Amino acid sequence: MTHTEIEITPELIRELLRDQHPDLADRPLRLGARGWDNQLWRLGDDLAVRLPWATGSVDVLLRKEHTWLPVLAPTLPLEVPVPQRLGEPSDRFPHAWIVTTWVQGAPADRAPATRAAESAEALAAFLTALHRPAPEDAPVGRSRGGPLSEHAEGFAHQLATATELGLVEDPEAIRAILDDALAAPDWTGPAVWLHADLHAANVLTADGTFCGVIDFGDLCAGDPACDLAAAWNLLPDGAADRFFDLYRPAVDPATRRRARGWAVARALACMIIGDAGDHGRPGGKPTWGPPAKAALHRVLATADHA
Numbered sequence: 001m002t003h004t005e006i007e008i009t010p011e012l013i014r015e016l017l018r019d020q021h022p023d024l025a026d027r028p029l030r031l032g033a034r035g036w037d038n039q040l041w042r043l044g045d046d047l048a049v050r051l052p053w054a055t056g057s058v059d060v061l062l063r064k065e066h067t068w069l070p071v072l073a074p075t076l077p078l079e080v081p082v083p084q085r086l087g088e089p090s091d092r093f094p095h096a097w098i099v100t101t102w103v104q105g106a107p108a109d110r111a112p113a114t115r116a117a118e119s120a121e122a123l124a125a126f127l128t129a130l131h132r133p134a135p136e137d138a139p140v141g142r143s144r145g146g147p148l149s150e151h152a153e154g155f156a157h158q159l160a161t162a163t164e165l166g167l168v169e170d171p172e173a174i175r176a177i178l179d180d181a182l183a184a185p186d187w188t189g190p191a192v193w194l195h196a197d198l199h200a201a202n203v204l205t206a207d208g209t210f211c212g213v214i215d216f217g218d219l220c221a222g223d224p225a226c227d228l229a230a231a232w233n234l235l236p237d238g239a240a241d242r243f244f245d246l247y248r249p250a251v252d253p254a255t256r257r258r259a260r261g262w263a264v265a266r267a268l269a270c271m272i273i274g275d276a277g278d279h280g281r282p283g284g285k286p287t288w289g290p291p292a293k294a295a296l297h298r299v300l301a302t303a304d305h306a
Contacts, residue, residue, distance in 0.1 A: 196222075
């Protein structure tokens with residue numbers, strides 16, 4: 001996570017808007033959130049500006065959202081940020097940026113879903129709608145959506161790091177779930193649309209259930225197991241079975257095994273980031289730790305029925 005050297009301020013954003021979208025430049029502006037790749041600034045009541053503050057592939061991710069989210073959003077039952085304007089790189093700011101609709105709700109890393117049945121129904125409806133076959137020109141993910149075998153080394157490193165940090169109590173049980181997922185047959189169905197980054201900070205809640213999904217920077221096509229991990233990563237205890245009863249098409253045993261592996265890997269990654277936040281290390285986010293730890297416990301508690 002390497003932050004840009006350019007300080008993002010209200011004055012800078014107003015200058016960018018005046019240069020490229022002057023009809024929006026006088027709207028009220030205030031910081032909404034500092035995400036992993038982007039900063040989000042509210043623009044009036046119904047819009048937001050997303051600007052990269054971590055370098056690398058962020059420009060590509062924002063352009064991807066600008067291209068594809070308007071196509072997908074009308075079919076999705078939860079609210080998502082729909083890009084309205086694209087900002088091009090300039091002398092003032094050397095990256096692409098976008099103006100999107102603002103999605104109401106509280107991030108689930110701060111306000112977890114608590115209504116099990118309603119949350120399972122909302123998540124199943126959302127992923128059923130999203131997971132339709134993607135076109136041939138759909139974007140390729142950042143190492144997500146492909147065969148799990150590509151991640152064996154990374155998963156092992158995550159587990160070793162989490163164990164060294166004292167974040168896990170039973171590394172052998174976790175290793176068994178990861179090994180089982182890696183041994184499961186690969187996905188042979190069509191590549192479907194994936195959010196590919198469904199952790200607690202990217203899902204919004206209201207009244208104890210899900211109301212929105214944000215940050216589609218990792219949008220890609222591939223194996224639905226990557227997203228189905230959300231049954232353990234996001235839902236309250238005891239809700240995963242209800243989710244799988246409702247999601248369509250019905251999930252085969254191999255896909256469920258791969259999804260459990262993704263759930264463990266995502267939980268480990270978020271626990272490590274949460275621990276970095278607790279101890280003031282770069283890139284840390286303390287609110288990511290508790291929901292990730294709860295997710296890991298949920299996966300381990302259901303290890304007997306994949």
